[in-house]
Amino acid sequence: MSMIAAFYGGKSILITGATGFLGKVLIEKLCRTSPDLKVIYILVRPKAGHTLQQRVSQIINTKLFEKVREVCPNLHEKIRAISADLNQNDFAISKEDMQELLSCTNIIFHCAATVRFDDHLRHAVQLNVTATQQLLFMASQMPKLEAFIHISTAFSNCNLKHIDEVIYPCSVEPKKIIDSMEWWDDAIVDEIAPKLMGDWPNTYTYTKALGEMVVQQESGNLNIAIIRPSIVGATWQEPFPGWVDNLNGPNGMIVAAGRGFLRAIRASPLAVADLIPVDTVINLTLAVGWYTAVHRPKSTLIYHCTSGNLNPCNWGKMGCQVLSTFEKIPFEKAFRRPHADFTANTITVHYWNAVSHRAPAMIYDIYLWLTGRKPRMTKLMNRLLRTISMLEYFINRSWEWSTYNTEMLMSELSPEDQRIFNFDVRQLNWLEYIENYVLGVKKYLLKEDMAGIPEAKQHLRRLRNIYYLFNTVFFLIAWRLLIARSQIARNVWFFIMW
Ligand SMILES: CCCCCCCCCCCCCCCCCCCCCC(=O)SCCNC(=O)CCNC(=O)[C@H](O)C(C)(C)COP(=O)(O)OP(=O)(O)OC[C@H]1O[C@@H](n2cnc3c(N)ncnc32)[C@H](O)[C@@H]1OP(=O)(O)O
Numbered sequence: 001m002s003m004i005a006a007f008y009g010g011k012s013i014l015i016t017g018a019t020g021f022l023g024k025v026l027i028e029k030l031c032r033t034s035p036d037l038k039v040i041y042i043l044v045r046p047k048a049g050h051t052l053q054q055r056v057s058q059i060i061n062t063k064l065f066e067k068v069r070e071v072c073p074n075l076h077e078k079i080r081a082i083s084a085d086l087n088q089n090d091f092a093i094s095k096e097d098m099q100e101l102l103s104c105t106n107i108i109f110h111c112a113a114t115v116r117f118d119d120h121l122r123h124a125v126q127l128n129v130t131a132t133q134q135l136l137f138m139a140s141q142m143p144k145l146e147a148f149i150h151i152s153t154a155f156s157n158c159n160l161k162h163i164d165e166v167i168y169p170c171s172v173e174p175k176k177i178i179d180s181m182e183w184w185d186d187a188i189v190d191e192i193a194p195k196l197m198g199d200w201p202n203t204y205t206y207t208k209a210l211g212e213m214v215v216q217q218e219s220g221n222l223n224i225a226i227i228r229p230s231i232v233g234a235t236w237q238e239p240f241p242g243w244v245d246n247l248n249g250p251n252g253m254i255v256a257a258g259r260g261f262l263r264a265i266r267a268s269p270l271a272v273a274d275l276i277p278v279d280t281v282i283n284l285t286l287a288v289g290w291y292t293a294v295h296r297p298k299s300t301l302i303y304h305c306t307s308g309n310l311n312p313c314n315w316g317k318m319g320c321q322v323l324s325t326f327e328k329i330p331f332e333k334a335f336r337r338p339h340a341d342f343t344a345n346t347i348t349v350h351y352w353n354a355v356s357h358r359a360p361a362m363i364y365d366i367y368l369w370l371t372g373r374k375p376r377m378t379k380l381m382n383r384l385l386r387t388i389s390m391l392e393y394f395i396n397r398s399w400e401w402s403t404y405n406t407e408m409l410m411s412e413l414s415p416e417d418q419r420i421f422n423f424d425v426r427q428l429n430w431l432e433y434i435e436n437y438v439l440g441v442k443k444y445l446l447k448e449d450m451a452g453i454p455e456a457k458q459h460l461r462r463l464r465n466i467y468y469l470f471n472t473v474f475f476l477i478a479w480r481l482l483i484a485r486s487q488i489a490r491n492v493w494f495f496i497m498w
């Protein structure tokens, strides 16, 4: 019998960010392994045109929940959506709902966050810092609470090279920043943001670091743990390989490369690609919830959920495997044939951006314009290059994360729990994982049918012929111009012809 699965039986669990990437996999695994849990409260904000119930139904009727619908037929009843907006005071939760949450909750998993790199500092502070503070305050009023699990990021200290499982202080106290946000107007925030952020590359990583400080400072008597995943990727094993549903992190890059928009990138091929599958993160999260509640460690433990020091893979190897998978399972409607150049040289990057990205986009736009359609490729390309410029920081550096607590927890699990809640990334076969990842992007994110593969291959062959034709014409024109201007070129030409 799994100790972890048994632990969650009969429990009332509160999840924030349940509609997000990690949140969905968390609910799925919880309901599949502990179908006798009492209830999962999820804090959901109403979104345009969708009631809370519709949002929940949309999630649990997807393929991700296929297996769990069999194990737990009353899934709808297990999940109780509570209307909440983490940007509002008391999260805009009704009095009755708040009462129920305060009196019943046993475990909290705090996943909600803004993960946008370029979010305005005020908004990022509100969601990643102030909301965490408010949730901790709520937690302190919950008599039955056994554990509070906070999801942070391994990059909250990306300004350091070696990162231990400890909380590093930021130069300005989070409480001061929260208070100042109330009376600073946007112009002041914009001016002061770079100074506050110092060597953090974006508001996301900075506010996640502040969020951790808040957790440390406001933990009181709560039983808290922090999980720091690195770059979270598609599922490795559960509920099936390759599931992914958003364009964040590498996903957007795989789409852009597979469709032939992105053909070169400023990246260090030898830098460690610290990807971690989402089901690994969730297995660790559930194990940490159990351990924190049952063993009640004296201090807040931090768990790094990373792959680099246990089973490293670099961007070069990953890029090659992604490309070779495209040959077997190409994406539909490619703009150009997939190709990947990794370079750290700035001049080469500018060259590739001009020749491989902007020029083909402009030529295609001219073609659209000539055929009476609206040009759109240049705009799309500019947007893609902007996105890449934001990710570049993370693909040109390597970090070392120590994983003592994570390894300690692994050794505390029974063999059965090690199997059911497997977070041992040493067992991951990268080549197999990446192939399933690319396949998952095609099937679950782009919603492409496998039956379309022959047509996609045919389309790539047509693109190859256009490429050869274009290059031949280009060469002939260049050669003709050269012959007209240079005696040496003319001599060479006559010599060849003769
Ligand atoms: C040579 C090629 C080789 C290829 C081979 C392949 C090799 C493998 C891969 C190698 C490299 C891997 C690098 C990973 C590094 C990750 C580091 C993460 C570290 C931290 C991890 C964390 O701890 S935390 C999670 C990370 N957090 C994000 O990762 C959010 C990022 N993101 C944003 O911060 C905003 O997104 C941002 C960008 C401001 C735009 O902002 P924006 O306002 O311009 O655009 P929007 O977001 O509004 O999106 C407008 C439209 O662009 C669509 N779109 C959005 N992103 C897109 C995207 N990446 N690619 C395409 N399309 C995208 C979207 O779907 C919309 O489409 P539509 O208009 O049709 O609805």
Ligand SMILES: NC(=O)C1=CN([C@@H]2O[C@H](COP(=O)(O)OP(=O)(O)OC[C@H]3O[C@@H](n4cnc5c(N)ncnc54)[C@H](OP(=O)(O)O)[C@@H]3O)[C@@H](O)[C@H]2O)C=CC1
Pocket: 016, 017, 018, 019, 020, 021, 022, 023, 043, 044, 045, 047, 084, 085, 086, 087, 110, 111, 112, 113, 114, 115, 127, 151, 152, 153, 154, 208, 228, 229, 230, 231, 232, 233, 246, 248, 249
């Ligand atoms: N994905 C990754 O690569 C990594 C993620 N992490 C961390 O994991 C956690 C989850 O990330 P991920 O699942 O990828 O993020 P997503 O962007 O997929 O999900 C964010 C969640 O937060 C919710 N949320 C945002 N704003 C509010 C609000 N005002 N009120 C209520 N809910 C809100 C969203 O709800 P809605 O659906 O309504 O928008 C959504 O459920 C985050 O803490 C992130 O920092 C850490 C490392 C890497």
